[in-house]
Amino acid sequence: MDLIERVNGHFLESIAAKQEAMELLSPAVALAAERMVTCLMNEGKILACGNGGSAADAQHFAAEMLGRFEKERPGLAAISLATDTSALTAIGNDYDFDMIFSKQVRALGHTNDLLLAISTSGNSANVIEAIYAAHERGMGVIALTGKDGGKISEILSPEDIQLNVPVLRTARIQEVHILLVHALCDAIDYMLLGGE
Numbered sequence: 001m002d003l004i005e006r007v008n009g010h011f012l013e014s015i016a017a018k019q020e021a022m023e024l025l026s027p028a029v030a031l032a033a034e035r036m037v038t039c040l041m042n043e044g045k046i047l048a049c050g051n052g053g054s055a056a057d058a059q060h061f062a063a064e065m066l067g068r069f070e071k072e073r074p075g076l077a078a079i080s081l082a083t084d085t086s087a088l089t090a091i092g093n094d095y096d097f098d099m100i101f102s103k104q105v106r107a108l109g110h111t112n113d114l115l116l117a118i119s120t121s122g123n124s125a126n127v128i129e130a131i132y133a134a135h136e137r138g139m140g141v142i143a144l145t146g147k148d149g150g151k152i153s154e155i156l157s158p159e160d161i162q163l164n165v166p167v168l169r170t171a172r173i174q175e176v177h178i179l180l181v182h183a184l185c186d187a188i189d190y191m192l193l194g195g196e
């Protein structure tokens, strides 16, 4: 296979993953966006976490909420728990890497807040611990997962929302996850500001 064919393969696989996700997930994405707006209108905030590429997604989401997405509006309350290197290294070093998000959730989380938990495998221990901590705090959870949803599928509460991308390749799951992040930002802005 030459390189161009290989690149084409990525595009085609990504398109197929997105098509499948659209058919499966659009109503749940709309529900998740409604849940986020309710949270924000009730003085709540959204805490986001994930590892590696999903840490970047958590940070990306928080930046678009705090700053703006496509339309001018006041900043919206969101914090990436994957971004403060001092907190992450201190908690990882002094306690355990599995606690890097949950300790922040316990410190910052309140009942009206939501956790946006991102894991392509659904099995990252620190994301799972963050979900347990969010439940302890009475927070709702919106989980972006992949593959078979992993352990996260088993520990979510019935009121939580799971947006699972049922494909095997991590890169493809991440590409759908970032689309979901943008779709959530767009739906939030649409509900708050109206327009096209």
Ligand SMILES: O=C(CO)[C@@H](O)[C@H](O)[C@H](O)[C@H](O)COP(=O)(O)O
Pocket (backbone or CB within 6 Å): 051, 052, 053, 054, 118, 119, 120, 121, 122, 123, 124, 127, 170, 171, 174
């Ligand atoms: O971006 C990638 C792979 O595309 C990696 O950095 C990936 O995010 C890391 O291996 C993560 O640790 C995977 O964690 P998870 O998605 O299974 O929770």
Ligand SMILES: [Zn+2]
Pocket (backbone or CB within 6 Å): 053, 171, 174
């Ligand atoms: Zn990646």
